[in-house]
Amino acid sequence: MFKKRFILLLSLCFISLVACKNDKNSAETSIDPEILKQDSIQLTLNSDDKMKFDQKELVVGEGQMVTLTLHHTGKMSKETMGHNFVLLDQGVNPSKFSQRATQAKDNDYIPESDKIIAHTKLIGGGESTEITFKAPKKGSYDFLCTFPGHYASMRGKFIVQ
Ligand SMILES: [Cu+2]
Structure with missing residues (x-):
């Protein structure tokens, strides 16, 4: 049970890290080619x-x-x-x-x-x-x-x- 929770927590961390990174990138180069x-x-x-x-x-x-x-x-x-x-x-x-x-x-x-x-x-x-x-x-x-x-x-x- 503990292990399962730990993995869940880890993957949550990972997801939020990725989300943060994407946010930052899009803010820096958010030029819509249109x-x-x-x-x-x-x-x-x-x-x-x-x-x-x-x-x-x-x-x-x-x-x-x-x-x-x-x-x-x-x-x-x-x-x-x-x-x-x-x-x-x-x-x-x-x-x-x-x-x-x-x-x-x-x-x-x-x-x-x-x-x-x-x-x-x-x-x-x-x-x-x-x-x-x-x-x-x-x-x-x-x-x-x-x-x-x-x-x-x-x-x-x-x-x-
Ligand atoms: Cu000046």
């Missing part, structure tokens, strides 16, 4: 007073019209903790780009460049902004916030599938 086939896609990216984006990877489909909403959930001003979203074309070094951006304070830290696919305006705590653009060809692209010093923690990959 969504990437539609004409347009909505993305939401949050930023905060701790100099962080809430996502390190954004995935869209080739040629989709992308509407991206950037929220700043913090309280700090645009002058001290401003955030933007800048999507760079391939072949640009995002670190060097962020260096150049520090010189472009008068233009909300967006330097003159033909390598910018899309960018939002700079926002402060409590603000939101939205942009719409067409997803580029398949591949991996870099996105970042160009506010001085933010590149170190505010960057990620924009994947076009």
Whole structure:
């Protein structure tokens, strides 16, 4: 009897472990391929007073019209903790780009460049902004916030599938 219970307990443990693992996997890569086939896609990216984006990877489909909403959930001003979203074309070094951006304070830290696919305006705590653009060809692209010093923690990959 005891042995039987023990086996039952063991298998219960095993089942819940597997269930947990599956949950976690699906949360990390839960991109429904059907969504990437539609004409347009909505993305939401949050930023905060701790100099962080809430996502390190954004995935869209080739040629989709992308509407991206950037929220700043913090309280700090645009002058001290401003955030933007800048999507760079391939072949640009995002670190060097962020260096150049520090010189472009008068233009909300967006330097003159033909390598910018899309960018939002700079926002402060409590603000939101939205942009719409067409997803580029398949591949991996870099996105970042160009506010001085933010590149170190505010960057990620924009994947076009
Ligand atoms: Cu920022």
